[in-house]
Amino acid sequence: MDFSLTDEQRLIVDTTRAFVENELYPHELEVERTGVLRPDLVEELKAKALEAGLYAANIPEEAGGAGLDTVTWLLYERELGRASYALHWTCVARPSNILMAGTDAQKEKYLYPCVRGEKADALAMTEPGAGSDLRGMATTAVRDGDDWVINGTKHFISHAEEADFCIVFAATGEEDGPRGKRKKMTAFFVDKGHPGFAIRPGYRNVAHRGYPNAILEFDDCRVPSDAVLGEVDKGFDVANNWLGATRLQVAATCLGRAERAMEHSVEWAATRKQFNQPIGKFQGISFKLADMATEMKAAELMTLEAAWKFDQGTVTDSDMAMAKLKATEMLAMVADEAIQIHGGMGLMDELPLERIWRDARLERIWEGTSEIQRHIISRALLRPLGG
Known part of the structure; x- marks a missing residue:
């Protein structure tokens, strides 16, 4: 290889x-x-x-x-x-990438302007009562003649205030599933400023300063039938076909932040002196660096292998879940140890370490929590045996 x-x-x-x-x-x-x-x-x-x-x-x-x-x-x-x-x-x-699922007219209106930097998009799935359980969403879209009427609330929607339009997922019916009735979903384009669509300031949070979240409210928001992205009732298919690699994207950005924290840590361990020698001479510090480097290498290999398999068409949900799980939990460990190596200086904002440490916490939650990733992995192991 x-x-x-x-x-x-x-x-x-x-x-x-x-x-x-x-x-x-x-x-x-x-x-x-x-x-x-x-x-x-x-x-x-x-x-x-x-x-x-x-x-x-x-x-x-x-x-x-x-x-x-x-x-x-x-x-x-x-x-x-x-x-x-x-x-x-x-x-x-x-x-x-979900914009690639649009019609030619939708691509002209939404995709190409985003590529040229003229517009920005936001993806709206999460709700106050539906995070990991997307089928639990309460936002609905009901057909009314040639239009659809959307009602409901989304929250934790990243950069919605800066976006020109949102891709909104709503329940549009029910179907029989292995455990009874389950909701069918449809994706819709909704432009900023559209009647019945309001964007409210989101929650203050400890992570990703300058990158706010928002609350989206839909009150009898009427959109035409050509606002449907993909097929009616096939929103999950659209999401699964085009959003699969986003977990690998999260893993990759975690690798970058871990590398930066590691670089600061190695330099500090080599130059910071205590008891008349660099602190990297002490096993308490040098072993931390060794463990950090090992976890980073493991996460990198898992992420790039999953990416390679994605290009070969052989990647599985479990491959991507493992990469996301490992990289996000690795970053938490590396960020924490980097601060420990730096001591009190690590918590000062003159260095990027306290930001990396704060921001790392969110990575184990969005794009599927660590628990969801473990569920995906364990399900892939047990299902072939009927478990």
Whole structure:
């Protein structure tokens, strides 16, 4: 098995790393201390990302994106993940791949403007009473003539306030399942400012400053039939077909942040002196570094193997769940140990470690909690034996 990078992959990694260090790092402290990502800064960095060819790298070439294979895309995501989430996600946007499921007219209206940096999207699934259990969602869409009428509430919706439109999932009926009735879902495009659609400020949280969440309210929100994304009642199929690799995206960004924390830790251990010698000479510190490096290597290999299998068409839900589980829990461990190695200095915002430590907590929750990932993995092991 060849683990080396191609010349093209090295170029993408180097270009992305340079952009992150030169264009994003300098603004991290401002975003962390103010909790705000200035709109003028977004436009400035977006223009630079577009010029550098780093925008919409996850979208196929035929749609105007970079058309990266999954392995190369995740190498790129790992480099972006080294920076503040608000900066790398908002200013170097990767439009949701689910937009590829749209009709030609929908692509003209939504996908292509996102690729060009003219519009931004937000994905609305989670509700106050439906997180991991998406079929428990209470938001409904009822057909009324040629229209659909949407009612309900979504929350924890990332960057909805900055988005020009949302892709909203709603219950549109029921079907018989192995455990009785279950809801059928449909995805809809809903433009910002559409009658009956309101965006409210979300919850204050400890992680990802400058990258707010929002609450979406739908009150008899009437949309036309051509607002349906994919097929009616096939929302789960649309999501499964186009959103599968998002768990690998989370894993890749975790690798980037862990690498940054590790670099700070190694440098500190080699230069910080106590008792007349570098603290890295003490096993209490050196063994931490060894454990951190081992966990990082394991997470990297699992993530890139899953990406390779994704490109071969052989990846399983279990492969992606393992990668997401390992990488997110690895980041939590590495971030915590990095702060321990730095002592009190690790908690000061002069270094990025306290931000990495805070932000790491969310990774084990969104895109499927660690418990959901373990359920997916264990189900794949037990089902063939009737368990």
